[in-house]
Amino acid sequence: MRTVIGLMSGTSMDGIDAALLRTDGIDTAEPGAFITIPYSDGFRAELRSCLGGQGPIPDVERALTEAHARAVKALLADAGLRAADVDLIGFHGHTILHAPEQRRTWQIGDGALLARLTGIPVVADFRTADVASGGQGAPLAPLYHRGLAAGLAKPLAVLNIGGVANVTWIGADGELIACDTGPGNALVDDWMLARTGRRYDDRGAFARTGSIDAVALTALLDHPYFERPAPKSLDRDAFDPAPVAGLSAEDGAATLTAFTAFSVERVLEHLPAPPVRWLVTGGGRHNATLMEMLADRLRVPVEPVEAVGWNGDALEAQAFAYLAVRSRLDLPLSEPGTTGAPRPVTGGRFNPVA
């Protein structure tokens, strides 16, 4: 068993999730302390300027890494631990470009610098090896989801609604199918910021006051991505919200929220059997309007992961702690069913404390 810190800077660009986990990287995972350190509006704008692989990347990468070092220190203080008590950090970094069909994926974040700043060895660059092998490089949380879900009724779906949404389908014998389903919160967040000045739609209260525009929703769903079989993955800005441009702020929020829910429903056609239950993790589970739309479309129980005792704010950060240990043990981080890699693939780059 190792004591590990997982660090995730997700596509929502809301901040850094930092989670402690005691794990063997196989079938044991005991969650510990968890914190989120929000980005300032200024830094969020800098990060946004790097999306697509452009902008002042070296400066932003250094600032991002320093922010992660501060998050590690804050987590240690919270947990009453010292750096010497932690064996390893799993550092996801921030995705600024994801184009697996061109065999490119890019997470900024300097693992060697983070190891130096924290005094703790770091595994970083989790997605490159999978993409190099021909896989999608995402999602990578599915093996962790499967580990946690032992003992729960199957087939089970774990749905992560971050900036982008991704699902892990777990069959009766532990077989996995995973993919990004479509947009998560990113389109709604961008819409809220542009139209109301708020960063997100708190509990979905704003979308609830609007009406879904059927024409715009049909246009949004008319995208070849939804026909493609799993595994498949997305860049943050893969969908063009142009169909909602002429709508009122409320109707646009309602329609984009529905777009997320309907695109999750579209994944059913690519699964071997319908899940008996959907467990929802990530910030989107706080959006009550979205959760109701999902229950409506999926017609089986749709519940936050807290229903089975998991922490939906910490889960994806924990996953990168778990994957960091797997990387050190040379175990796979992905399987053909999760990323489309031709065989189970390990990954991650190790940065010892110099």
Ligand SMILES: Nc1ncnc2c1ncn2[C@@H]1O[C@H](COP(=O)(O)OP(=O)(O)OP(=O)(O)O)[C@@H](O)[C@H]1O
């Ligand atoms: N109270 C809330 N009501 C509605 N939405 C919320 C609430 N809290 C968080 N969210 C949504 O969740 C988002 C953050 O989710 P999360 O932290 O899972 O994203 P992420 O880490 O960027 O994810 P990923 O890497 O999986 O894309 C916010 O941008 C917001 O849209």
Ligand SMILES: CC(=O)N[C@H]1[C@@H]2OC[C@@H](O2)[C@@H](O)[C@@H]1O[C@H](C)C(=O)O
């Ligand atoms: C390329 C990339 O960073 N993908 C993220 C993103 O955020 C959600 C979705 O798109 C998922 O594919 C992935 O993150 C999760 C945590 C994963 O790899 O499992």
